Amino acid sequence: MSSSNPDFPIRQKSLYDISVASRIGRWLAPLMLIVADYLVVVLALLTAYYFRDSFLRTLFPGLSPLTVPSKYVYIIIPLIYLGLFLYERLYTKRLPFWQSAELVFKVSLFTMAITTGLLYFSGTAKEISRIFIISSWVFSYLYIVSERYLLKRLLVHIGLWQKPVVVIGAGKTAELISQVYADEPGMGYKIVGLIEDNFKERPLIGKYSLLGNFNNVEEALLKSGVKDVIIAAPGLERGKMVELVYRIQPLIKNITIVPDLFGVPMANIEVEAFFNQKAIMFKIRNNMARGYNRFLKRTFDLTGSLIGGLLILPVVLVIAVRIYLDSPGPIIFAHNRIGFKGKVFPCYKFRSMVPNAQEVLDKYLQENLSAREEWERDFKLKDDIRITKIGNFLRKTSLDELPQLLNVIKGEMSLVGPRPIVKEEIEKYGQYINDYYLIRPGMTGFWQVSGRNDVDYNSRVQMDSWYVRNWSLWQDIVLLFKTIVVVIKGKGAY
Template structure:
């Protein structure tokens, strides 16, 4: 109820802010536009439309990860504004309504809801009011991954109240949290814990054992959640179906990027966002080019042949971050340093690369060296978000997953860049590229773009 009431007040504030933003900013730039008072229904009826979609998406009934919650808020705001526009057209109100005001309502409602929901959940957590106790059945690797997920996203509000495990001596997790019992006395253990939500994270059990546990636990709890060992599989586009007669569960996994219209949609988004963003970064690129030349006279740009979609080769543009004779210097350095040669063969990167200039080191730390790749995006050779562009020698390291790589254009940023960057090994990097392709959605691209700003600012894994 606290979240619901706060969201309603937040939406009223968003309507008010949108109106005064138009009055103070837009009208100061375009004084000929007419000013009018905001109708009262914007303070009462319009927020209720947003609230209806929030309830429809069950935002108050589910514990959602941070980015999933933002995705649903994004959808709610989009659906609500679309419905408001439709109602205004049907009722004839739209002819007297400011289009700028409608756009500002979408912006303010989305921004305000995201910020207030996050802040309120943090406040409730601090006060101990947003914690939902759960008992985990099983204390193996799957349970450990589950606990790490709760710790990484405390906004979900799950608090581990204890575990139930047979082999507790061998399980570190069983020594970290209260041990309520084992599988043989699981009914008594659940009732003794007093917790109404149980998660079964024991994928090693045989089917009959798992069914036995489910049937024994379910009568004593409000919610029973099964956690299968499916970590890493494509899940963003996963749909569950049931076959009641056969008592079977079907999981449908869609590969969005295998569909032509989705690739076209992604390309359209890339072009529009690159044109808008490119205008903003042109002054930065100009200043950067001058500084590069001052630091190390020679070509400002560097073009390197990379592998793109469908295996096609293209020239990938970057600001030059190395000395002009980088190739010769690398050969000499690897010959004289066996450890560096082994590092190069493993990852095709050197943490202490002697070829990098002073300006180049700063450019790599801030990722500004990749700004010229917007030219590749406009040429249709790269995407804003995608796998890291590789060289031909790296193809063999991808193995069978190279077919995933060929399915999409490589990106200026990507899933690897915002999840460890150079701090992860090459095998994990390949898995991340494959995971991104198999889980692609427009929202995933937007999340990666938002995370990129944070990673670049903090210089995580950059060298």
């Protein structure tokens, strides 16, 4: 379709004006991040010092005074941080929050390891306590992550961290890209316009300016002044895709191509290029097939459940007493679930229903057709008459699942994993049941932080499969933190 066609609604007046703030931000934003990182690292080290030398010495007077050379606080440790941040390109990369937090975690860990080595070989180690080293690592990580989150949001607001991009394509793929940038405003990407042929069929056209079509793509990009382009047209045939890239590459700085790989495990993809053959290959690793990853996950589960169990013991005792007073009967309920490699195990929960729950359910489903349909569809009832007063509170807060820490310690469950299912649900998983069998079901997981009971069953299955195929230890940590937020909000729990 030609750009001269009067039916083609190119909205020239809506073209994004590349602001002075955006151009200045290319240089000023990284500088501001460097200064802020330096300041919060120093602040973290001073916090660790006073935590060890003032707070802990007040509690434990036997601790010897702490001496930390000033050069480590104000020069050496901060410079190690800044050097590793520069190496990881954390002053130019635009990553989602949790990916950025993962890199900061690794940098802070490496920094403390390097610092410990320097202290040891310089003979200063005797003067500095291990408590100071560990607390420095914890405080610096928390401070840096918080500082970067807040500063980037501020820089985006004033236009110094915004990067304008043009998206070629306006279909479902482009809609996903738009949603990603909306969910991660700290990345700073701003879609300033679209280039699309079939504009009448694309709802996204109503949200962003239409700059042109594939025939006049060069003219549209030159007028926009944008130097970053995303090609979100996975349906474009190979020859036309190559031609499009060759046409626009001389006009811009960066091209991002979104391939048609939706549904393929992406967390562990490695790209290999073969220049002679002009080809690339994607290598996909199955992390759960590696013994050391299974050992790492099991170690994380045991450590987390033992520490967590000790911390929540008072809460567990209070809940147990309240359950007994509310409805005399067993305090903990065990229900058979399908676990690792398809083995059946007793899944523990605080009892949240009346003692004769099965009888009550059978009678209720016989008398209520809509409830029976809901049960057969989701294996849950939104308005379940079997739930006790305290049970309703426990379910909304997910506190009824605390006894599953015993399942984790026994090796039947994991802290994070697919939702534990009953035998009748195996058929609903279809071909994805083999993914489920690869890993222990979890106390929390992808489904639990994505809406819980508000998510339809097919989506739950897809989420469980996605989690297994894209597992990483950092992902488990992220999901645990997200679970806390979801539990506090109480969204989708019943």
